[in-house]
Amino acid sequence: MHHDAILASSARQLLQQLVTSYPSTKMVIVSLHTFTLLAASSLVDTPKQIQLLLQYLKTDPRKAVKRLAIQDLKLLANKTPHTWTRENIQALCECALQTPYDSLKLGMLSVLSTLSGTIAVKHYFSIASGNVGSSPRSSDLVKLAQECCYHNNRGIAAHGVRVLTNITVSCQEKDLLALEQDAVFGLEALLILCSQDDSPGAQATLKIALNCMVKLAKGRPHLSQSVVETLLTQLHSAQDAARILMCHCLAAIAMQLPVLGDGMLGDLVELYKVIGRSATDKQQELLVSLATVIFVASQKALSPEVKAVIKQQLESVSNGWTVYRIARQASRMGNHDMAKELYQSLLTQVASEHFYFWLNSLKEFSHAEQCLTGLQKENYSSALSCIAESLKFYHKGIASLTAASTPLNPLSFQCEFVKLRIDLLQAFSQLICTCNSLKTSPPPAIATTIAMTLGNDLQRCGRISNQMKQSMEEFRSLASRYGDLYQASFDADSATLRNVELQQQSCLLISHAIEALILDPESASFQEYGSTGTAHADSEYERRMMSVYNHVLEEVESLNRKYTPVSYMHTACLCNAIIALLKVPLSFQRYFFQKLQSTSIKLALSPSPRNPAEPIAVQNNQQLALKVEGVVQHGSKPGLFRKIQSVCLNVSSTLQSKSGQDYKIPIDNMTNEMEQRVEPHNDYFSTQFLLNFAILGTHNITVESSVKDANGIVWKTGPRTTIFVKSLEDPYSQQIRLQQQQAQQPLQQQQQRNAYTRF
Incomplete structure (x- = not known):
């Protein structure tokens, strides 16, 4: 009804007549609430409904009616505040x-x-x-x-x-x-x-x-x-319960206004010394909350005195879970030296080897990020050694992380995020080496002649031009992979998604800088990157990354206007941009440690073979009706960050192997590529596809699911299911073909005898 404005208005008029004719309490309550739901869903007559509710609130003496009017006014205030006059x-x-x-x-x-x-x-x-x-x-x-x-x-x-x-x-x-x-x-x-x-x-x-x-x-x-x-x-x-909430408030204020952090740090450290005298749950929670505020207030790095106070307090009264939570907060805030020491202290306190490998991987990642704190501007040889040292610990960490994964907890996001970080560091290292090659291997004397002959002015720079082109393509590939990781993280919180987006922007920034400075300075545009700093930053990490982006763009634009490529100033600008990005401590966000929302989809296909490797037999003159059923599974907090509005099912088939003769078949019959969107009802959905297999042989059918949230964003959540279909020739066509072959055999034999007689 709410899709038809005329029908909704007619229903409203009918209900108004009923309320006037039967003014009992129950009738008024049911009618008013129906009015409200109809107005909120159909988006018509909402101002009239607000006036009607206010009229009943003001004139009707019955408390039940007044309470219902207030409840419905609250609903309309949440859904349509713009209609309130x-x-x-x-x-x-x-x-x-x-x-x-x-x-x-x-x-x-x-x-x-x-x-x-x-x-x-x-x-x-x-x-x-x-x-x-x-x-x-x-x-x-x-x-x-x-x-x-x-x-x-x-x-x-x-x-x-x-x-x-x-x-x-x-x-x-x-x-x-x-x-x-x-x-x-x-x-x-x-x-x-x-x-x-x-x-x-x-x-x-x-x-x-x-x-x-x-x-x-x-x-x-x-x-x-x-x-x-x-x-x-x-x-x-x-x-203690109020202290925990007040610490959260202080952390939120310090995140928005970093200038207040130094002022509150002294009071927080003094308070940290005296709390936690007992091992109650509230005291342990307070230790974590207060440590988080200290990490936020200290901004860049903890002083040795503050680290000593935190470690001393943790050694005396805290349990292992409290230490882990504080270490996790340190990793989120970029205090990797503190996090490494806390993870190290927990390695011998776990009973499962999976937990041990998980903690060991976190320790290695923190150590790897700590190696990058020694980077210095315009010291490129030191930067290469720092990146190499960081990569060494990252490779150790990814090995431990792989060992920590289980079939029930595969740690797919964590593994992919770390692999991308490793590839990004390697790309940074390769780009610095490429920039250094301009000094170690300058262009040959005939480079200018070669450039004039080929009509490519960039060839006068020697082989660095091709290396820069490869680096640019590599950074764009990394940005694309970060985008894929973003689309696959349906259950991630907004801060984690923003972190992935920042890593993607870093890759795009460097690729744009390479193009603007060296490869194509004439057609480089800075307008699409100019609004980077206008967005509001919700964390210190994002704020510092935004500052680096703006500074790098200003430097690149300035060099682009003043000098022609490629000079030492261009390569120095690229190297300094890399160092500036790496000097911002990486933030490991919540989704790396904790999944607050869990959503998964299970698919069932019919018909399905008894043996997964066995194909389904289909005649080539018939169509296969493939039924796809699915169930959406949720964790303890469904829809915490985003909800599934519809499920997108994509079905495609590819020919694995041909059998029999080749026939001239229309191109439409050779491929199957279909997509449907279905809305789950009570977390269940079902749909059907008609597939055509005109070509004889074995076909591979792939069914892949993705979801669309309430904002219209498509997330590639999976899963991906595959079945095999064997297309067989129908008996009637087979009989006609055999008859034609038998009819052709005597004619062929007669032609052979005629050929023999001539010789």
């Missing part, structure tokens, strides 16, 4: 100000807090119809939020503070000094109140307050210092 929000504010019931006020405030984080709040504070600006300080929405900030109900206070925070962040052009102070004071009051209580309700309220602090520090950077000081002060006296 200023009058709608004003009416909801008036209802919240007038109601004496805390439960109803809490529900209305939750709707308003949802709307305050969307475009609706900008509509509310936009220019009114009389060309008079609406002052945020005098609006009913702000009055309601200020009134609720210090309410004795924690939920109401949390939503009031959230509304104030969203208004402060969204309305950047307004003079909101008073609102900023109200938001900060309200957050401080909630923080003090909830940090002393470890009940689930207090922790849920504290999460809302801490999220508001992160948003306020990001949207109003001049308030970030006071927010951080409040958190650090309260961190000493808070409960």
Whole structure:
């Protein structure tokens, strides 16, 4: 029904008549909720439905109807916030100000807090119809939020503070000094109140307050210092459960505003010395959270004093799992020297050889990345030795990683990611050697004559031109492989996918630099790379990589305009770009260690042979109806990062071996290439393909599946299934062919006898 706007409107009119005729509580509740679902699905009459719900909320005295109206308003606020007018929000504010019931006020405030984080709040504070600006300080929405900030109900206070925070962040052009102070004071009051209580309700309220602090520090950077000081002060006296959440908040703020990291590092280290006196779960969790904040705050490298404090605390009170989690965080933040020592300490504390090989591989990878910290600009011989040393440990690590894999846990993403890193380092090393060859093996004296003869000006540079072309193709191939890894990582979190994307951009950057500086400087374009630095960076690793990209592009563009290729300045620019990329410590993101979402597809084909190596017999004048069934399997958290909207099934067949005579067959009958999209229902899907095998022989049928998420992105998740089909000649054609052969035999024998008689 929701696909037909006319039918949806007719159904709405019918339901309105029913509500008017039968105004009982159950009838009103069912009808209103049906109205809401219909409006949200059909995307028509949504403003009318909002007005209707507000009317029932304001005039209907029944609490059940009011609660249903609030629930449906919350649904529409989440799905269609752009349809809310200023009058709608004003009416909801008036209802919240007038109601004496805390439960109803809490529900209305939750709707308003949802709307305050969307475009609706900008509509509310936009220019009114009389060309008079609406002052945020005098609006009913702000009055309601200020009134609720210090309410004795924690939920109401949390939503009031959230509304104030969203208004402060969204309305950047307004003079909101008073609102900023109200938001900060309200957050401080909630923080003090909830940090002393470890009940689930207090922790849920504290999460809302801490999220508001992160948003306020990001949207109003001049308030970030006071927010951080409040958190650090309260961190000493808070409960352990609250401390963990506050550490997460501090880490998020330090990721967005790295300049605050140095200021909080001293307090964090002092606190780390005194916590963890017991081995409770909360204390162990707090050790991990606080160590994470220290890693984020220290940014580039840990000082020896900080490392000593962390190791001393871990040796005294922590268990092996806590040490592993801290080492994992160190690898994610790029502190590979600390991670290597922690992985080394865990090697003798595991009982399984697979765990041992896994930890040993992580230790080798950390050691390999630590070798790259000694790179120095314009010291190319040292760079080659550092890369060679790093490759040595990476090869040791990939051997251990392969030994750690099992059939149930094949570690496919980890192995492919490390293999790509090894190939990238080898490509970097080869490019530096190629650049050095301009000095060790300069072009011959006749290179200019050869270039003029061939009409290729680049040949005057000697063999370095061909080597550079090979390097450029190699980096483009690596970028393509990183793209394949990205498409195969359906279950990865966004930070891991962004990390893979950054590695791909590094390969594309170097290939573009080679083309712009040496191979084709005249047609090189910098416009498509110019927006690299405009994107918002969510981590320090991404921020530093973006900075390197921008610097390299500026250097390449400057050289491209000033000098003709190939000079020592061009090769030095390429080598310095490689060193700058490698000096940023690699971040091993969450998906390398932990799979929070697990999605897999199992396919079943019919008909299927009893023996997988045995082909299915089909006559060549018939078509094979191949039925493909599948089941989508999920882990404990289905749809955490993305959900499957449809499954793409691709069926192709190739001829393995011919049998019998060759016939003239249309080209359409020689190949089978089909694709279908099916939507799973209750994680099950099914479809059929009609395949034609006109050519006699054995055919190989491959069925490959991929998935399409809610955003329309296609992910190559697999699996890939293969069966064999043997195309046989149909009996009628075989009989006619035999009769023709028998009829031709006497004629051939007669021709042979005639030939003999002539001789």
